[in-house]
Amino acid sequence: MGNFMHKEKYRVLLLGNPNVGKSALFYNLTKKYASVSNYPGTTVSIFKGKVSVGEHHEIEFIDTPGFYNFITITEEEKVTRDIIFSKDFDLILHVVDAKNIIRMLPLTFQLIEADEPTILVLNMYDELEYLGSQINVTHLEHDLGIPVVKTTAIKNQGTENLLSRILAVLEGRYNFNPIKITYTEKIEDLIQKISSMLEYDYPISKRAMSLLIMQKDKDILNLIKKEKNYENIQKILDGISDDLNIEIAHKRLELAKKLCEEHFIKKNKKLESKIRTYLDRLSLHPVSGFIAVAIILYFGFYKFVGQFGAGTLVDFIETQIFEQKINPYVDSFFHNLLDNSIFFNLFAGDYGIITLGIRYAIAIVLPVVSTFFFMFALLEDSGYLVRLSIILDRFMKKIGLSGRAIIPLILGLGCGTMATLVTRTLETKRERYLVTFLLALTIPCSAQLGVILGLFHENFTGLIIWFLTIVIVFTFSSFILNRYLIGEEVSFFMEVPPLRLPSLQNVFLKTFSRLKWYAAEVIPLFIYASILIWIAKLIRLFDVLTYILSFPAKWAGLPDKMGDIILYGFFRRDFGAAGLYDIHDILTQKNIIVACVILTLFVPCIAQLFVMIKERGLKTASLIFLSIVPFAFLTGIILNFILTLGGMK
Numbered sequence: 001m002g003n004f005m006h007k008e009k010y011r012v013l014l015l016g017n018p019n020v021g022k023s024a025l026f027y028n029l030t031k032k033y034a035s036v037s038n039y040p041g042t043t044v045s046i047f048k049g050k051v052s053v054g055e056h057h058e059i060e061f062i063d064t065p066g067f068y069n070f071i072t073i074t075e076e077e078k079v080t081r082d083i084i085f086s087k088d089f090d091l092i093l094h095v096v097d098a099k100n101i102i103r104m105l106p107l108t109f110q111l112i113e114a115d116e117p118t119i120l121v122l123n124m125y126d127e128l129e130y131l132g133s134q135i136n137v138t139h140l141e142h143d144l145g146i147p148v149v150k151t152t153a154i155k156n157q158g159t160e161n162l163l164s165r166i167l168a169v170l171e172g173r174y175n176f177n178p179i180k181i182t183y184t185e186k187i188e189d190l191i192q193k194i195s196s197m198l199e200y201d202y203p204i205s206k207r208a209m210s211l212l213i214m215q216k217d218k219d220i221l222n223l224i225k226k227e228k229n230y231e232n233i234q235k236i237l238d239g240i241s242d243d244l245n246i247e248i249a250h251k252r253l254e255l256a257k258k259l260c261e262e263h264f265i266k267k268n269k270k271l272e273s274k275i276r277t278y279l280d281r282l283s284l285h286p287v288s289g290f291i292a293v294a295i296i297l298y299f300g301f302y303k304f305v306g307q308f309g310a311g312t313l314v315d316f317i318e319t320q321i322f323e324q325k326i327n328p329y330v331d332s333f334f335h336n337l338l339d340n341s342i343f344f345n346l347f348a349g350d351y352g353i354i355t356l357g358i359r360y361a362i363a364i365v366l367p368v369v370s371t372f373f374f375m376f377a378l379l380e381d382s383g384y385l386v387r388l389s390i391i392l393d394r395f396m397k398k399i400g401l402s403g404r405a406i407i408p409l410i411l412g413l414g415c416g417t418m419a420t421l422v423t424r425t426l427e428t429k430r431e432r433y434l435v436t437f438l439l440a441l442t443i444p445c446s447a448q449l450g451v452i453l454g455l456f457h458e459n460f461t462g463l464i465i466w467f468l469t470i471v472i473v474f475t476f477s478s479f480i481l482n483r484y485l486i487g488e489e490v491s492f493f494m495e496v497p498p499l500r501l502p503s504l505q506n507v508f509l510k511t512f513s514r515l516k517w518y519a520a521e522v523i524p525l526f527i528y529a530s531i532l533i534w535i536a537k538l539i540r541l542f543d544v545l546t547y548i549l550s551f552p553a554k555w556a557g558l559p560d561k562m563g564d565i566i567l568y569g570f571f572r573r574d575f576g577a578a579g580l581y582d583i584h585d586i587l588t589q590k591n592i593i594v595a596c597v598i599l600t601l602f603v604p605c606i607a608q609l610f611v612m613i614k615e616r617g618l619k620t621a622s623l624i625f626l627s628i629v630p631f632a633f634l635t636g637i638i639l640n641f642i643l644t645l646g647g648m649k
Contacts, residue, residue, distance in 0.1 A: 370511070549562075
């Protein structure tokens with residue numbers, strides 16, 4: 001460990017459990033935003049950012065997915081292990097939650113055993129001090145034999161010191177003398193036997209490889225199949241009990257406890273904020289927790305996103321800016337330029353790129369996603385989303401999911417495409433399939449949800465009926481799938497971050513970052529959708545499809561125009577919802593409820609469908625698609641019948 005060469009460019013990995021502040025630290029080091037979140041599962045993709053240090057060095061930092069152990073469970077952990085095995089880096093920053101260091105040090109020991117150059121970063125150090133404790137960093141560093149640095153990433157404290165230590169390590173100015181983790185005599189004998197049988201070079205040390213082999217890691221066993229002593233190794237493994245995993249883990253944890261007992265400095269515990277402690281308890285209580293959810297849904301999403309975002313802001317931008325100023329000017333300009341040619345409708349008119357695509361994107365959807373992203377960022381940064389997972393875990397277990405599954409489901413309220421990618425964080429293939437289906441069927445994206453909330457901003461009864469219908473469909477489909485899907489049961493473990501006041505800087509950074517994503521990824525899709533609609537109308541394909549869709553729409557009591565809007569929803573869910581908003585004046589209360597239910601349940605947008613194919617395969621994605629279409633209309637027809645019987649018009 002610590003064999004460095006002087007180079008101009010270095011690569012440094014940020015590695016650690018989910019929710020320890022890796023992404024916040026990444027931003028502090030690079031000033032490049034990477035979805036800083038106070039809940040597990042955000043960093044699914046790999047984020048890279050470069051920083052120049054002095055005149056001669058450039059460091060590329062790589063923010064990796066959450067990682068608990070070299071024995072991987074989730075897909076995101078496997079991604080991180082693959083990055084470690086690639087050896088395409090110079091240094092690892094093992095970022096840990098300082099107040100939970102005992103539980104996280106075993107991973108540090110695994111990195112040391114693997115002979116990986118590592119700096120231990122004690123992040124969230126302010127939380128440890130808040131609890132009245134400190135760590136003697138100098139003594140801990142001496143005993144571990146690797147650099148140890150304390151930081152509070154959310155406040156950008158300790159970053160300069162960390163960068164200085166990184167540079168010292170990369171330039172070879174730090175001499176590693178890592179601790180030797182010694183196991184029982186039986187385990188040490190097994191390590192020696194298996195190590196002597198390994199002839200090939202592997203990306204980690206033979207000692208670390210031997211420990212993973214002894215723990216019967218399937219990926220590692222596949223990796224060593226080329227060894228001529230493979231059969232002899234298998235014979236040794238046949239005599240090893242599964243309890244060996246527990247022995248190895250226990251020894252690492254025992255060593256972590258011993259080090260922390262020696263180096264923890266207990267002070268008089270600070271007087272904790274009574275308000276914070278009280279709110280923390282309330283947020284996890286089975287009764288008050290659900291009341292808190294209801295309050296947040298009502299004031300945060302219905303009032304702020306629905307009434308203010310999708311009501312006040314949308315009305316102002318669409319009416320005062322687009323309808324009164326921009327659209328008349330655009331129609332006049334292109335009429336003078338193109339007269340009544342077919343190209344006029346490409347840019348202007350009812351379905352033009354500017355008058356429909358850009359108007360929908362900026363006037364109807366942008367205010368909604370802005371307010372939604374802001375509200376969502378507040379909940380993320382406060383640590384509330386993890387508590388929501390814990391509260392809902394018991395219910396989720398009944399439908400074959402764990403509390404962890406609530407994360408992609410809630411993310412689906414932001415973007416179903418992004419949420420489908422985040423299903424990689426779920427432990428079992430069965431759970432990933434189930435959540436993918438529920439995302440496609442029952443979870444509206446932020447823009448679609450915002451427009452729906454806007455449509456109901458003066459009709460709370462209608463909103464409740466829509467909400468209860470979606471909840472019933474969610475529960476019913478979950479129970480059915482849970483009964484017939486084959487697969488292993490899920491477990492639930494999640495780090496609970498402190499409940500804290502959100503940092504406005506983080507909240508605005510998150511909101512701004514997601515709006516940048518919206519501008520770069522979503523607005524062009526509205527333009528492409530306008531072009532596709534224009535082409536489809538020219539060749540009359542659009543007319544054929546909307547004609548076909550108009551029949552089940554009529555059976556659900558909706559006007560013919562709904563065929564167009566449902567088809568829009570396939571290009572973009574929010575595109576269809578925006579189209580519904582366009583004609584809401586001609587719809588009855590019953591029509592709006594039924595239409596919102598059908599649009600919510602209808603097939604996911606084309607982008608989400610492509611991601612479903614990529615993540616779950618063409619066969620599964622096609623099956624989901626073909627089952628959702630008739631189910632959405634059938635639900636709308638039944639709901640229309642029930643509301644008619646109830647006397648609603």
